[in-house]
Amino acid sequence: MNFSSRLLEDAVAEFAKLPGVGQKTALRLVLHLLNQDKSDVEKFSATISKLRNEIQFCRVCLNLSDHPVCEICSSPKRDHTLICVVEDTRDVMAIENTNQYNGVYHVLGGLISPMDGIGPSDLEVDSLLDRLKENDVKEIIFALSATMEGDTTIFYLDKRLKSFNITISTIARGIAFGGELEYVDEITLGRSIATRVPYTNSVSR
Amino acid sequence: MNFSSRLLEDAVAEFAKLPGVGQKTALRLVLHLLNQDKSDVEKFSATISKLRNEIQFCRVCLNLSDHPVCEICSSPKRDHTLICVVEDTRDVMAIENTNQYNGVYHVLGGLISPMDGIGPSDLEVDSLLDRLKENDVKEIIFALSATMEGDTTIFYLDKRLKSFNITISTIARGIAFGGELEYVDEITLGRSIATRVPYTNSVSR
Structure with missing residues (x-):
């Protein structure tokens, strides 16, 4: 594309790095921002910068959090003897949206996938085992995708969890x-x- | 959605304000940014802020520009007696991409559209007439969309341009x-x- 402005070109290039955003979409988004008030664009820019610099991982469940320990892990209303193991933050949000679960979570940060070079050591497995050793946990629920990677991860974790006296379950699959x-x-x-x-x-x- | 983090929620809300971006897409984009290096995200944020604060409108053709007068208007290689009238910056880029045009531009900033409450006074018409009075312009080319709004705008401008001794043309329409x-x-x-x-x-x- 032929840009009349270097500033415009740079901004389009930055937006085009986002997943699923091509040059034309990036241009549309940038021109939209140019039509907004300066203060609104400043807020957009500052919010993103703040997010990346200030967000933390909960040191208990490793979910994204504003504080060292997330709201779920620090809530006395939740059942801390029940841990739901999920792949990432999106899964926590999906389950929270059901309003059907009152336990706590453990975010693995991925699934075992030899094709993508992700092995057990890339996931938060040791931190899960540490939680089981240090706390009174009665049940682990695997809420992972029903894919080859999800099944492999469950198979691996199940073996590691054998030595603990804990009920292990997976979410139901079916129609x-x-x-x-x-x-x-x-x-x-x-x-x-x-x-x-x-x-x-x-x-x- | 149930966000575990206020920072995350704010960032998703900002992205979801962009055209064509819903909550789920916004979340995907934000989580993508969280996986990037801090310096990359800082650059993304700074580029957007810089764009909005520093970009200017060329005081001759009103196209987006890094300088008070854009590169096209300040180029001695361009034919300044030929002005192509377009709706917005995107149209300038589209025509520049053809490599078939060597004149200069005039960006109206919109098309007459009573349905959207846009009248002639909202467009850069007076600045076009001023250019014609002060410069030796031989031809005006209307390169506007082949829509009701485009045709209305051409009809209006043609009447305003009658008093000048200038060739008026429109880009060809057909298959x-x-x-x-x-x-x-x-x-x-x-x-x-x-x-x-x-x-x-x-x-x-």
């Missing part, structure tokens, strides 16, 4: 609520038949 | 080069028949 049977993919449907559960009236939506 | 006839929309095809031009060998790609 989604509201899903019509004919549109469910074959693997999910096949597995959901194989892993069928006894019908009880209490298992309802 | 696109490389376009297959059967896929051309009816209005374009109909108009391109009505406005047919004499065949000459020089009119080739």
Whole structure:
């Protein structure tokens, strides 16, 4: 592209580094910012800078946090004997949005993926084991993606957790609520038949 | 969404103000920035702030510029007797990318659009007339979108320019080069028949 301004070109180049943002989208975003008040753009810029400089990882669960220990880990209302192991912050947010979980979390920071060069040592495994040693934990729930990487990570962690006297569970897999049977993919449907559960009236939506 | 961090929530809210960026995309962009080096994020933030604070409008053609007079308007290599009237900066860039135009520009900053409350007084019309009075301009080319707003703007400007002894032209409209006839929309095809031009060998790609 032919830019009339170096400032414009630099800003477009910076936006185009973001995932899923090409040159044309970057230009559109930059021109949008140019139409905003100076104070608004200053706030945009300052918020990003502040975020990167001030955000911390909770030293208990390793979730993103404003404080050394996050709100969930420091809350007396949560059940600290129940730890849900997730891949990243987005998963914590997704589970929190359900309002169905009252335990605490442990953020692994990734999944084992030999193809991407991510091994167990790249994940927050030791910090999880330390938590189990130092605290009274009754159950670990694996809430990882139902992919090869997720399953590999669960397999590995399960072996490491054998020495502890803890209940280990994974979130249920099967057809989604509201899903019509004919549109469910074959693997999910096949597995959901194989892993069928006894019908009880209490298992309802 | 349930954010574990206020800093994160603020940054997502700022990104979600951008056009075409929703909460989920904003979160993805923010988490991407959190994975970058602090210096890279600082550069991103500083570039945006610098852009908004330092960019200027060329005082001749009103295009975005790093200097009081833009590179095109200050270039002795350009034909200053030929002014191409466009809607905004993006159109200047699009025409510059063709490498087919050697004149200068005039950026209106919009098109007349009563539906959006944009009238002639919101556009850079007076500055265009001043340029014509003070300089030796031979031709004005309207390179505006082939829409109701573009046509209205051309109609208005043409009336205002009547008193000057200047050639007025618009960019050609018709079927696109490389376009297959059967896929051309009816209005374009109909108009391109009505406005047919004499065949000459020089009119080739």
